Amino acid sequence: MTLNTLPKVPSSRRERPAKPALTRAGIVDAALTILAEEGLGRVTMRRIATALDTGAASLYVYVRNTEDLHAQVLDALLGGVELPPEDGPWRERLADVLTSYMAVLFQHPAMARMSMSTHPSGANYLGLLEGILGLLREGGIPDTDAAWGVDLLLSFATVTAVEHGHEDPLEADADDLSALAKQLSAVDAGAFPHIARLGADLLSGTGEQRFQWGLDVLITGILHTDRTFFQEI
Amino acid sequence: MTLNTLPKVPSSRRERPAKPALTRAGIVDAALTILAEEGLGRVTMRRIATALDTGAASLYVYVRNTEDLHAQVLDALLGGVELPPEDGPWRERLADVLTSYMAVLFQHPAMARMSMSTHPSGANYLGLLEGILGLLREGGIPDTDAAWGVDLLLSFATVTAVEHGHEDPLEADADDLSALAKQLSAVDAGAFPHIARLGADLLSGTGEQRFQWGLDVLITGILHTDRTFFQEI
DNA sequence: ACCTGAACACCGTTCAAGT
DNA sequence: ACCTGAACACCGTTCAAGT
Numbered sequence: 165m166t167l168n169t170l171p172k173v174p175s176s177r178r179e180r181p182a183k184p185a186l187t188r189a190g191i192v193d194a195a196l197t198i199l200a201e202e203g204l205g206r207v208t209m210r211r212i213a214t215a216l217d218t219g220a221a222s223l224y225v226y227v228r229n230t231e232d233l234h235a236q237v238l239d240a241l242l243g244g245v246e247l248p249p250e251d252g253p254w255r256e257r258l259a260d261v262l263t264s265y266m267a268v269l270f271q272h273p274a275m276a277r278m279s280m281s282t283h284p285s286g287a288n289y290l291g292l293l294e295g296i297l298g299l300l301r302e303g304g305i306p307d308t309d310a311a312w313g314v315d316l317l318l319s320f321a322t323v324t325a326v327e328h329g330h331e332d333p334l335e336a337d338a339d340d341l342s343a344l345a346k347q348l349s350a351v352d353a354g355a356f357p358h359i360a361r362l363g364a365d366l367l368s369g370t371g372e373q374r375f376q377w378g379l380d381v382l383i384t385g386i387l388h389t390d391r392t393f394f395q396e397i
Numbered sequence: 398m399t400l401n402t403l404p405k406v407p408s409s410r411r412e413r414p415a416k417p418a419l420t421r422a423g424i425v426d427a428a429l430t431i432l433a434e435e436g437l438g439r440v441t442m443r444r445i446a447t448a449l450d451t452g453a454a455s456l457y458v459y460v461r462n463t464e465d466l467h468a469q470v471l472d473a474l475l476g477g478v479e480l481p482p483e484d485g486p487w488r489e490r491l492a493d494v495l496t497s498y499m500a501v502l503f504q505h506p507a508m509a510r511m512s513m514s515t516h517p518s519g520a521n522y523l524g525l526l527e528g529i530l531g532l533l534r535e536g537g538i539p540d541t542d543a544a545w546g547v548d549l550l551l552s553f554a555t556v557t558a559v560e561h562g563h564e565d566p567l568e569a570d571a572d573d574l575s576a577l578a579k580q581l582s583a584v585d586a587g588a589f590p591h592i593a594r595l596g597a598d599l600l601s602g603t604g605e606q607r608f609q610w611g612l613d614v615l616i617t618g619i620l621h622t623d624r625t626f627f628q629e630i
Numbered sequence: 631a632c633c634t635g636a637a638c639a640c641c642g643t644t645c646a647a648g649t
Numbered sequence: 650a651c652c653t654g655a656a657c658a659c660c661g662t663t664c665a666a667g668t
Contacts, residue, residue, distance in 0.1 A: 186652085209642060220642075222652050230642065277510055280559045285580050290589055297591035311598040316611055320549075323556045326513045347518050356523055358530035365544040377624055378549055385618025391610055419633085442661060453661075455633050463661065634667075641660060648653075 188226040204274040239286025254302040266321040273329035313386040421459040437507040472519025502558035509558040546619040
């Protein structure tokens with residue numbers, strides 16, 4: 165057989181192209197496909213290896229560990245965030261970019277959860293950071309406040325995605341919410357008067373309304389809070 | 398032997414008390430011990446079963462699944478949160494109770510992460526909610542704003558614990574932070590001018606300073622943002 | 631009703647051995 | 650240098666069988 169002596173090129177273009185060469189990008193690609201089709205719970209070393217027709221151990225040449233892999237997947241997802249357009253009121257554009265970021269994570273709450281533990285640092289994340297900092301500057305927010313404020317804004321968008329996003333698009337979290345509503349309405353009015361008084365109001369509004377309100381609270385708060393005071397404590 | 402005919406009490410006070418009767422509370426207790434000694438990563442059905450000298454399957458009589466178990470553990474931890482005292486300025490007391498809540502979760506970031514996905518509803522969590530609602534009312538914040546605001550405040554405290562807490566008290570996250578600082582300082586000033594300009598300022602301040610600033614931003618924002626506007630959109 | 635052992639269907643990571 | 654199979658040390662959950 166001459167197969168062994170053939171130059172290396174053909175190996176990547178056989179009649180059965182099932183086995184492309186392993187690369188870091190290829191692994192992340194396979195991970196994204198599995199994420200979309202089976203959810204983050206299945207984005208495991210073993211599952212990806214199976215998709216790439218190899219063994220889990222082989223992936224460790226290109227990926228340090230599962231955390232590293234997930235971080236790559238996250239940054240790829242962040243490529244879908246719409247960065248702020250050139251014109252329009254800065255506050256609206258800021259809300260838009262944060263809403264877009266939240267919407268991307270909303271589809272993958274488990275990914276959002278992860279992004280809070282491992283601080284993202286990929287190119288797409290940096291682009292997002294840059295865009296928000298630009299808008300805050302445009303809004304006249306002092307650099308010192310913007311430096312801390314961007315963190316606050318991104319964290320809020322992330323936590324919203326984690327809390328209200330649904331991993332499995334099939335089963336809505338309606339059950340979850342009505343169970344919570346039931347518990348709140350069954351609360352002992354003697355022991356928890358404020359909870360009893362507010363009742364269903366604690367869960368009122370759509371997720372969208374609450375998110376927009378939260379963004380407004382944050383931006384207003386940032387505009388009215390002087391950071392220099394806190395650094396001198 | 399008469400053992401079988403003895404009343405049920407003695408079984409819990411043998412000479413080798415290694416095997417206490419299984420109860421939901423006992424399981425949560427064992428889980429808390431393991432959490433304190435080995436971290437949340439080891440708070441598994443199998444590990445707890447081993448501690449209680451039984452098999453994992455036996456726990457399912459008292460605990461629906463791992464999520465249920467972790468929710469119980471979380472509420473037990475929340476018993477350590479210091480509720481607001483009776484007197485003092487409401488804003489300070491509000492900051493105090495949220496700081497106490499954050500500090501408890503800070504010791505167990507993985508637990509905090511979980512609490513964002515599964516909304517807590519234990520007695521201790523309700524007590525915390527109640528306390529905060531009382532302070533917001535004291536501060537003259539309208540019920541409609543307080544209902545949404547309490548969520549914002551608790552989420553902020555939770556996300557702070559997740560982002561800055563350390564699971565393993567031994568290895569500080571100093572490495573993690575300096576790695577991030579390195580990446581930020583190496584950023585391409587042409588592509589990311591704002592990030593480059595702010596530089597180290599993005600990571601400035603202690604966690605405590607940033608948390609207190611964030612609380613102030615939120616409270617100020619809540620005081621200045623009218624929720625009714627958002628519900629009419 | 632409660633408890634158990636065994637089984638099923640998975641994980642991440644390492645490592646010696648091959649090419 | 651890259652890839653592999655096998656192994657190690659784990660998981661959650663179910664279920665038939667016992668008491």
